[in-house]
Amino acid sequence: MYRNNLKYDHVKSEQEDGGVSKTLKREINLAKNIQSTLLNGNTPEIDGGEVVGSSLPARLIGGDYYDFYPLVNGKVRIVIGDVMGKGIPAAMLMILTRGAFRTAAESTRSPGATLTSMNHALYKDLRKLRSFVTLFCADWDPDTGILTYANAGHNAPLYINDKNKEVVTLNDVSGVMVGGLPNQTYNEGSIELGNNDIVFFYTDGIVEAQNSSGEQYQMDRLMETLDTHREKNVNAIQDEVIKSIHHFTNGEPQRDDITMVLLKVNSEHSDITSYNMPVIDS
Amino acid sequence: MSLIVEREQKDLTSILKLRGVLDFSTTNLINPYLEEIKEIDELIIDFSELEFIDSTGIGSILDAIHMSQEKNFKIELTGVNDLAHEVFEMVGVYTILNAVQGGEQ
Numbered sequence: 001m002y003r004n005n006l007k008y009d010h011v012k013s014e015q016e017d018g019g020v021s022k023t024l025k026r027e028i029n030l031a032k033n034i035q036s037t038l039l040n041g042n043t044p045e046i047d048g049g050e051v052v053g054s055s056l057p058a059r060l061i062g063g064d065y066y067d068f069y070p071l072v073n074g075k076v077r078i079v080i081g082d083v084m085g086k087g088i089p090a091a092m093l094m095i096l097t098r099g100a101f102r103t104a105a106e107s108t109r110s111p112g113a114t115l116t117s118m119n120h121a122l123y124k125d126l127r128k129l130r131s132f133v134t135l136f137c138a139d140w141d142p143d144t145g146i147l148t149y150a151n152a153g154h155n156a157p158l159y160i161n162d163k164n165k166e167v168v169t170l171n172d173v174s175g176v177m178v179g180g181l182p183n184q185t186y187n188e189g190s191i192e193l194g195n196n197d198i199v200f201f202y203t204d205g206i207v208e209a210q211n212s213s214g215e216q217y218q219m220d221r222l223m224e225t226l227d228t229h230r231e232k233n234v235n236a237i238q239d240e241v242i243k244s245i246h247h248f249t250n251g252e253p254q255r256d257d258i259t260m261v262l263l264k265v266n267s268e269h270s271d272i273t274s275y276n277m278p279v280i281d282s
Numbered sequence: 283m284s285l286i287v288e289r290e291q292k293d294l295t296s297i298l299k300l301r302g303v304l305d306f307s308t309t310n311l312i313n314p315y316l317e318e319i320k321e322i323d324e325l326i327i328d329f330s331e332l333e334f335i336d337s338t339g340i341g342s343i344l345d346a347i348h349m350s351q352e353k354n355f356k357i358e359l360t361g362v363n364d365l366a367h368e369v370f371e372m373v374g375v376y377t378i379l380n381a382v383q384g385g386e387q
Contacts, residue, residue, distance in 0.1 A: 084337040086306050130345055134337075134373055153373035176374030180344070181381055208336075256336070 028088070032061045035091055038098060044070050049142055051076065052234040053261040056242070062257035063090025064203045065097055065133075069105040074143060077105050077114065080201040080261050081135040081154065081178075089131075096122065097133050097178075111137035112150035112186040119152065119178045126179030133178045136201060140263060145193045147263070150186040153177030155204055158223065160230050162196035167223040167230075170199065198237070199263045200226055205256035209245050217248050234262040285311045294323040301331040304339030312342050322355045330361025340373060347375075351382045
């Protein structure tokens with residue numbers, strides 16, 4: 001009798017587990033769709049320049065984040081970030097980060113102020129959750145060609161200078177990760193971009209991609225790939241980077257989320273066609 | 283890839299020596315050592331045999347730094363190789379450590 005009860009409970013438990021498993025899978029897929037829809041939103045169309053972004057999560061869903069936010073003055077605000085950890089927990093915090101960015105982008109006048117505002121909004125929650133987010137935020141002004149940027153603990157982007165035919169790391173303006181310390185202010189740097197110059201924003205999943213020998217893709221390979229394909233458009237360059245990483249890893253499972261944003265200047269004067277309501281006038 | 287944590291106690295100083303990889307898959311192995319820390323003056327985390335650290339691993343180091351403030355002990359990071367040093371500097375680990383130990387937070 002006792003055994004029967006146990007057996008019955010076991011069978012019931014298996015059925016329940018199956019049901020829970022199916023429900024869980026369905027909900028994870030729905031979460032993946034939500035994240036994918038929010039992450040791969042509209043990319044602003046730019047006359048005389050182009051931007052593109054993409055993210056490949058290591059698992060079903062990931063913690064990397066990028067976004068574009070057109071501003072009223074014709075500038076576009078770009079952000080890329082990496083939430084600590086992987087999978088569903090990181091994805092939940094990524095959505096929180098997106099909300100904080102969208103709110104901050106509306107009410108702040110510069111990338112440094114955006115990061116300060118985001119840290120202020122997220123610090124307490126992130127500390128409670130023992131997590132953090134690294135973020136790089138930049139405003140591109142197509143009229144002047146000037147990119148202004150600030151960094152909260154993220155990898156500094158690569159700058160592909162067409163005139164000098166070189167790929168270098170953008171001069172860093174280091175700042176503490178979002179969620180690291182309260183009341184942070186973030187210094188800003190700037191650079192004037194020339195025709196055909198490219199800025200490559202990325203997360204560490206690219207340079208830390210591993211092959212079967214445990215060797216990492218590393219910065220040199222990334223720089224070489226960008227240098228080789230510098231004359232292509234942003235979509236083609238993005239494809240070449242992904243192809244190069246896949247060639248290097250040669251079927252090894254992806255360990256970390258891979259995210260990149262490319263900005264390429266294609267003429268001396270550019271105009272942004274905004275897809276969103278203009279909000280600030282700095 | 284795995285992580286081996288060796289703990290040594292010298293009077294009121296605890297030394298945690300990390301060997302291997304401190305990442306998403308191994309960070310749970312260091313947490314019990316951090317949780318059982320009681321009444322010490324100093325925690326030394328030795329990275330000299332650490333091969334790789336990711337953001338989750340950095341999260342554990344930040345936990346230790348914040349714990350040092352709550353439990354009132356000093357913390358020292360030793361044997362940090364160039365790559366880990368670069369990452370710590372980039373994300374702000376040293377800035378946070380200085381702020382916490384300097385009582386700025």
